[in-house]
Each structure stands twice: as structure tokens, then as C-alpha cells.
Amino acid sequence: MALGGQGFETLVVRRYLTSRRRDGFISLTAILSVVAIALGVAALIVVMSVMNGFRAELFDKILGYHGHVLVQGYGGKLDTYREVADDLRQMPGVARVTPFSESQVMVTHNGEAWGAIVRGFPEDMFKQGGVAVKRVLDGSLEAAPEMGGIVLGYQIARRLGVTAGDEITIVSPKTVSTPFGSTLRFVAYPIAAVVEIGVYQFDESFIGMPLTEAQRFFRLGDSVSNIEVFLDDPARVDAALPDLTSIVGRRAFVRSWKSFNQALVGALQTERVAMFIVLTLIILVAVFNIASSLFMLVKDKAADIAILRTMGASRGAIERIFVTLGLCVGLLGILFGCFLAWVFIANIDAIKSAIEGLLGLNLWDPSVRFITEMRALVNWWEAGLTVAVAVILSFFATLIPARRAARLDPVEVLRYE
Structure with a gap:
């Protein structure tokens, strides 16, 4: 068988x-x-x-902090940012357009000093939660525009030993002329909130302040340094970049987030x-x-x-x-x-x-x-x-x-x- x-x-x-x-x-x-x-x-x-x-x-975290597309003014200034921002908002697929100013500074408190980056945001972003933070550890974001204060990354606060309500001094790298010669510009600001962004290098360098205050501190007048653009679909950034570049024209320089983080x-x-x-x-x-x-x-x-x-x-x-x-x-x-x-x-x-x-x-x-x-x-x-x-x-x-x-x-x- x-x-x-x-x-x-x-x-x-x-x-x-x-x-x-x-x-x-x-x-x-x-x-x-x-x-x-x-x-x-x-x-x-x-x-x-x-x-x-x-x-x-x-x-x-990177895209929430930097945006999907960055429009940079030539020489660090964009005088026509309102018109450029309005034009960008008309493009299909654009979720949000935010003008802001950014510059490197040094912060000091009780003899301690640390390098940081100041980003000036429109005031409504503080009130509507538009500032890309993971959580507020101390104080209130909404209080920043009201008190003319700043928002501090928690690693900076830890290094300087400060909390919400304290004051720190921000020193600009750009000098100002006085009768006694050139000197650094420094201003004391109250801390409205201490926040965690979720990326270590941002938490140890981020300082947020109202845009009008940043324009005043950096003496930009009615200008900003950059505009960040958020898309409905970040994966379409390569396809959207030519259209965004065409809209901006020669008024500014347009870059995608991939060019900043290519490596x-x-x-x-x-x-x-x-x-x-x-x-x-x-x-x-x-x-x-x-x-x-x-x-x-x-x-x-x-x-x-x-x-x-x-x-x-x-x-x-x-x-x-x-x-x-x-x-x-x-x-x-x-x-x-x-x-x-x-x-x-x-x-x-x-x-x-x-x-x-x-x-x-x-x-x-x-x-x-x-x-x-x-x-x-x-x-x-x-x-x-x-x-x-x-x-x-x-x-x-x-x-x-x-x-x-x-x-x-x-x-x-x-x-x-």
C-alpha cells in the first residue's frame, strides 16, 4: 500500500x-x-x-520649530514681509504663515552667562498656543505679551538658576554707538514662562519674545528676518517649493526644511x-x-x-x-x-x-x-x-x-x- x-x-x-x-x-x-x-x-x-x-x-519637533519652508530676507531683513505673507497664504496647501525675527544673543543672570537664540513671534501666537512647545513647566505663555516678557527653554533656566518671574539680561552681539564709543546693547526682561520643546539643542538655546519687542531690541524697525510656512502635508514640500519660490519671487530666498537638515x-x-x-x-x-x-x-x-x-x-x-x-x-x-x-x-x-x-x-x-x-x-x-x-x-x-x-x-x- x-x-x-x-x-x-x-x-x-x-x-x-x-x-x-x-x-x-x-x-x-x-x-x-x-x-x-x-x-x-x-x-x-x-x-x-x-x-x-x-x-x-x-x-x-524640528518641523514644529522651524516650519516646513523658510523664507529668508536678504541681509537678515525682510521689509515687505506683510505682502509676502499675504501672498503665501493664498496658495492652496498652505496651512499657516508666520513672520518672525531670529538672532543669536547671550543671556546673563547673577554672573552666569549662556548663548541662546531669540525668536520673536506675533503676539497672537502666544495666546493661541502657536509657539511650538511640548509643555509649559512654569509660568504662562499668554503672559509674555502682556508683561513684555520672554519664554525660556528649561535647559537655559536650569543653567542660569532662574524661574518664571525672575529677570535675565539679554545681550545683543550688535554694538550701538554712544558718545563714549561703541558698546553692546543689553536689556533686562522678565521671564513669563519656562518651557520644554522636546529637542535638547532647542531647550538649551530657545528664547521666545513678542515680535514687536524683538524688532525693538534688534532695531529692525518694521521688518522681520524670516517667514516660516507650514503646509497641510509636509511630505509635499518638494512639490510645493517651486510654487512658493515663484510667489516670493526676488523679494526673498526660499528654502525647505530638508536643506537645513540634509546631513x-x-x-x-x-x-x-x-x-x-x-x-x-x-x-x-x-x-x-x-x-x-x-x-x-x-x-x-x-x-x-x-x-x-x-x-x-x-x-x-x-x-x-x-x-x-x-x-x-x-x-x-x-x-x-x-x-x-x-x-x-x-x-x-x-x-x-x-x-x-x-x-x-x-x-x-x-x-x-x-x-x-x-x-x-x-x-x-x-x-x-x-x-x-x-x-x-x-x-x-x-x-x-x-x-x-x-x-x-x-x-x-x-x-x-
């Missing part, structure tokens, strides 16, 4: 997988294969998710590709354990395979049995890895805090990582690609031992039994 059919193959696979005997397929090697694949898949999904979260959070964008993309390749190699090493497990099983079960062949099992059936065995181990590892990744990502803050407490290390130093919080963002396309790569590698790892099992000569095997 010939043996064959899907039912026969499924029965043999199930018997091998569920055997409690020492020579069953659920051996230490097979268990290690499952664990190795699970760790490889979990590591790849978690690392790519953390990198996606870092990239999304960083770009969200950063390239570095992040290169890093993501490199990490994907490295972690895929971990999965590749893991699937070789499946191949070694199957080779060992073929060697141990040579007599059983020969008996099945003499009873009518075809070479194709034997090959499919061993391919299915290997894929079952691979799929079990992949599913376990996806579960581990989900648990890790769902509890990433708690796990990070536990590791930091155990090792006494700061795993997410904002001065190095730019942003102040670790964030994981799962890209389902990448997660699916990870699973697909693991399945394909598991499949190819089973082919050689499966074909070796199918090509065993029953006569030669049983001769020595």
Missing part, C-alpha cells in the same frame, strides 16, 4: 513535533532554534520601531538600512540552527525514513515532511518574536527605567539623542517585511536537509540495521 497525501504527511509531522521521546524533534537544538529566531525577529522589530519613533519625534536625514536613513542588514544577519544565523536540527534528525531517523520509503512514501512526500518540520520551528520562533516585540514596545518606558536603575546608566541622554524621550513607532510594512524575510530564510534553510532525507536509499540504510 502506497503512503502519500496531505493527511499522511501531516500525521508524520505532528508525531515528530509532539513526541516526548528523547529522539523526537523537540530537542534542545530545536528549542534553541526557536529562541534564536524569536530574539532575532524581536530585536529587529524593536530596534526599527525605536529608530522610527526617534525619526518621527525628531522631525516633528541628518541622510545619516538616519543610512543608519536604518545598516541596522536592518545587521539584525537580519542575526536571523540568518538563527535559521542555520534549523538546518542543523534537520540534519541531525535525518541522521537519527534514517531507518524510519527508509521504512516509509519501502512502504510507498514518495521522495516528494519525505521532502515535504522535513520542509514542514523546519517551517514549523521557524514560524513558532517568528510568532514568539513578534509577541516579545509587542511586549517590549508596549512597556518600553518601564523597561528602560528598570535597566537604568539596575545598571546605573542613562540609556537615553538627551544631549546625545537630541530628543528628550524614547519613543517607539511600529511601521507595519517594516514589521511585515521582517516576518517575510524570516519565513523565507527559514524555508531555504530546510531545503538541503529535506532533499538529503528524500534521497536516502532505503536498501543501503536498511542493510546495516
Whole structure:
């Protein structure tokens, strides 16, 4: 009687997988294969998710701070900013247009000094929450225009030892002429609020003040230095840039956010590709354990395979049995890895805090990582690609031992039994 059919193959696979005997397929090697694949898949999904979260959070903060497109006045001044802003607002796809002034300064308080960047915003942005801050730590944004005060990044406040209600002195790098010669211009301002933006380099340099106050301090008259443009869809910035440039004409210079952060964008993309390749190699090493497990099983079960062949099992059936065995181990590892990744990502803050407490290390130093919080963002396309790569590698790892099992000569095997 010939043996064959899907039912026969499924029965043999199930018997091998569920055997409690020492020579069953659920051996230490097979268990290690499952664990190795699970760790490889979990590591790849978690690392790519953390990198996606870092990239999304960083770009969200950068775009919220700088805008999607920047219109810069020649020589640092844009006299016709009202007309330019009105023209830009008429363009379809433009969500918001904000004139502002920006310049580097030095701030001092009780003998402490620190470099910073002053950005002057229209007063209504303070009242409508248009200033791109993550949260207000002390004071009130709305109070800045009313009291002629400033908004301070919390890292500057920490370094100077100030809080809302204190005064700091802002020193302009531009000199003013006096009867006694040239001197630096400095003015004391009350602190209306201390804020966190969420990007370390902004938190240690940001000073926001009402636009009219900034124009007065920097002696711009009725001018601004820049206009930032926010689009409905930031991904369309390359397509919108020619139209924006045409609207502005020769009145100013137009640049997209990508030109300011070109090196950063390239570095992040290169890093993501490199990490994907490295972690895929971990999965590749893991699937070789499946191949070694199957080779060992073929060697141990040579007599059983020969008996099945003499009873009518075809070479194709034997090959499919061993391919299915290997894929079952691979799929079990992949599913376990996806579960581990989900648990890790769902509890990433708690796990990070536990590791930091155990090792006494700061795993997410904002001065190095730019942003102040670790964030994981799962890209389902990448997660699916990870699973697909693991399945394909598991499949190819089973082919050689499966074909070796199918090509065993029953006569030669049983001769020595």
C-alpha cells in the first residue's frame, strides 16, 4: 500500500513535533532554534520601531520649530514681509504663515552667562498656543505679551538658576554707538514662562519674545528676518517649493526644511538600512540552527525514513515532511518574536527605567539623542517585511536537509540495521 497525501504527511509531522521521546524533534537544538529566531525577529522589530519613533519625534519637533519652508530676507531683513505673507497664504496647501525675527544673543543672570537664540513671534501666537512647545513647566505663555516678557527653554533656566518671574539680561552681539564709543546693547526682561520643546539643542538655546519687542531690541524697525510656512502635508514640500519660490519671487530666498537638515536625514536613513542588514544577519544565523536540527534528525531517523520509503512514501512526500518540520520551528520562533516585540514596545518606558536603575546608566541622554524621550513607532510594512524575510530564510534553510532525507536509499540504510 502506497503512503502519500496531505493527511499522511501531516500525521508524520505532528508525531515528530509532539513526541516526548528523547529522539523526537523537540530537542534542545530545536528549542534553541526557536529562541534564536524569536530574539532575532524581536530585536529587529524593536530596534526599527525605536529608530522610527526617534525619526518621527525628531522631525516633528524640528518641523514644529522651524516650519516646513523658510523664507529668508536678504541681509537678515525682510521689509515687505506683510505682502509676502499675504501672498503665501493664498496658495492652496498652505496651512499657516508666520513672520518672525531670529538672532543669536547671550543671556546673563547673577554672573552666569549662556548663548541662546531669540525668536520673536506675533503676539497672537502666544495666546493661541502657536509657539511650538511640548509643555509649559512654569509660568504662562499668554503672559509674555502682556508683561513684555520672554519664554525660556528649561535647559537655559536650569543653567542660569532662574524661574518664571525672575529677570535675565539679554545681550545683543550688535554694538550701538554712544558718545563714549561703541558698546553692546543689553536689556533686562522678565521671564513669563519656562518651557520644554522636546529637542535638547532647542531647550538649551530657545528664547521666545513678542515680535514687536524683538524688532525693538534688534532695531529692525518694521521688518522681520524670516517667514516660516507650514503646509497641510509636509511630505509635499518638494512639490510645493517651486510654487512658493515663484510667489516670493526676488523679494526673498526660499528654502525647505530638508536643506537645513540634509546631513541628518541622510545619516538616519543610512543608519536604518545598516541596522536592518545587521539584525537580519542575526536571523540568518538563527535559521542555520534549523538546518542543523534537520540534519541531525535525518541522521537519527534514517531507518524510519527508509521504512516509509519501502512502504510507498514518495521522495516528494519525505521532502515535504522535513520542509514542514523546519517551517514549523521557524514560524513558532517568528510568532514568539513578534509577541516579545509587542511586549517590549508596549512597556518600553518601564523597561528602560528598570535597566537604568539596575545598571546605573542613562540609556537615553538627551544631549546625545537630541530628543528628550524614547519613543517607539511600529511601521507595519517594516514589521511585515521582517516576518517575510524570516519565513523565507527559514524555508531555504530546510531545503538541503529535506532533499538529503528524500534521497536516502532505503536498501543501503536498511542493510546495516
